[in-house]
Amino acid sequence: MISARGLARSFKTRAAVVDAVRGVSFDVDAGEIVGFLGPNGAGKTTTVRMLTTLIAPSSGTAQVAGFDIVANRDQVRAHIGMVSQTGGAGLNHRAGDELRTQARLHGMSRPTAAARAQELAEEFRLTDLLERQVSSLSGGERRRLDIATGLVHRPRVLFLDEPTAGLDPQARAHLWEYVRRLRDQHGMTLLLTTHYLDEADLLCDRVLVIDGGKVIAADTPAALKSSLGGDLVVLATSRPGDAARVASCHFPGTEPDTRPGVVQFHLRDAQSHLPELLRVLDASGVPLDSVAVTRPSLDDVFLSLTGRALSAPRAEDGPHPSGPAPESVLADAP
Template identity: 55%
Template sequence: MISTRELTKDFVVSRTETVHAVRGISLDVAPGELVAVLGPNGAGKTTTLRMLTTLIAPTSGTATVAGYDVRSDPARVRRRIGYVGQGNGAGHSQRVGDELLGQGAIYGMDRRAAKRRTAELLENLELKELAQRKVSELSGGQRRRLDVAMGLVHAPGLLFLDEPSTGLDPQNRANLWQHILRMREQHAMTIVLTTHYLDEADSMAERVVVVDHGEVIADDTAEVLKTRLAGDRIVLTVAASNHSRIQELAERLPGAREFTSTGDQVSVRVTDGPGALPILLGAAQQDGVPVAAAQVHRPTLDDVFLNLTGRSLREADTDGKAAA
């Protein structure tokens, strides 16, 4: 559905300053995949999506989307994709049902087909009771569901979602994703999304692409990235006088790394926490080192980002917002 090679985008700020927003992204997305793109503010995620949706032209490189080149066939690309941007797409003074009907007309649907599709989307996204209400009267969650509905009016095979749940409370986020995933299953859609919610990417995406400074720095399933780039962390509660001995024992574990000790706790990162913990506890018992408590912490995608870049994604986002 998507194939890019060395895609770049530069923005000329002044005669002496050029911002290299995207620095050569190569990416393939197969039909039916749900791919999450992660990265801090300013990493190039939204710029990449805007190039793939033909909203801005690439500086260099190539990209085909839904079988068509984004440079030479932008109209055909647009007919085959849906795009939900970060801002609300509906007019504040328009009625919900009218916005969907108008969107259908934009895509060349006759009025009967547009009415049928509008009714279907209103039902599926729980907007039926709001059809006559003005957009300005909707809650944040209702507006985002309307944005998704507008992106799906023409039944695209590929849907781009740029931070679709930002600003929603946990209940509305879960509700929105329930609708999106159900629609995806019904219509076998391919979905590419950007998000700052790591739990969304972890639990729903079949692939996670990590972008930093306009480049892809990791691309795999969330589970593989967490295991290969982060690993499990074992935390033992022991007396401070035994920290060095526990570390010596932990160093014998396969893939042991990143030793830390704070207060009465010692931690070590390993490849297989559940498998390594009994070995470490057995060695401690044999060596006469009492262990008061032991835990295995599974890695997160933020651990992956920290491992790749030396900073957490949350810290990077905070820095980016402060700089903005």
């Protein structure tokens, strides 16, 4: 449904040329929810802007819903929905007017537009909010309206840019339910950018990790976490010398790291192997003070791939190249 090959984009500034995206290649199959992970300035939003035809690539090619993003820009737009991080609804407009106006812009008659607005209002629990001004809605209500607006024309592909940014945990969980429903009930393909690693882990079928304008990893969340070598097992002892005795026990496929009073190692599917390990230690007469098993997270994956946590920006990132474009770039926008 989405296919990118060598997609690149450079921005001209007064000081230099910024390579925001440097040859991105990936595929998204029909009916997938794929997450785009990366720090500010990594190239996520710039890539999405190219895929949604808002800016043209400097080089490379991409197809969305079977149409080239440069040669068939109008066809791409007819088959996609885009929900930006800031939203697009007018704050002084009524929620219902926003839905009906969007439907009219897509060529629907007044009766059809009204019917479609009502249909979306019922699906996204907006029925009681249609007469209210957008400015009076809560963050979660406004995001539901944003997504409903992006779905007015029944797109095949939906792009979500930081869909739950700024929402409280309950509103985020509710929005995840709507996103899953779009895939499960409507067969929609979704590409979302996010800084929330728990969101990507729980919601996405696959994740793309982008850093420095390049995709550096792409797989399922489970496979990426498994690539770190398994769960971290930490065995704590209190008597002098017991840590060395624990480490001397044979744990197939592990390389114990021994510190004073602590032995730790990585083991795939540690939870199922833990009883056997404890039996071995008990038979060896080694008492333990505590046992802890920590499953790897996507944050651990990102740290392993890039050397820093997702929330830690690089000093050399400078201005955000995926943010507001300089005047020389705005000229490319349709």
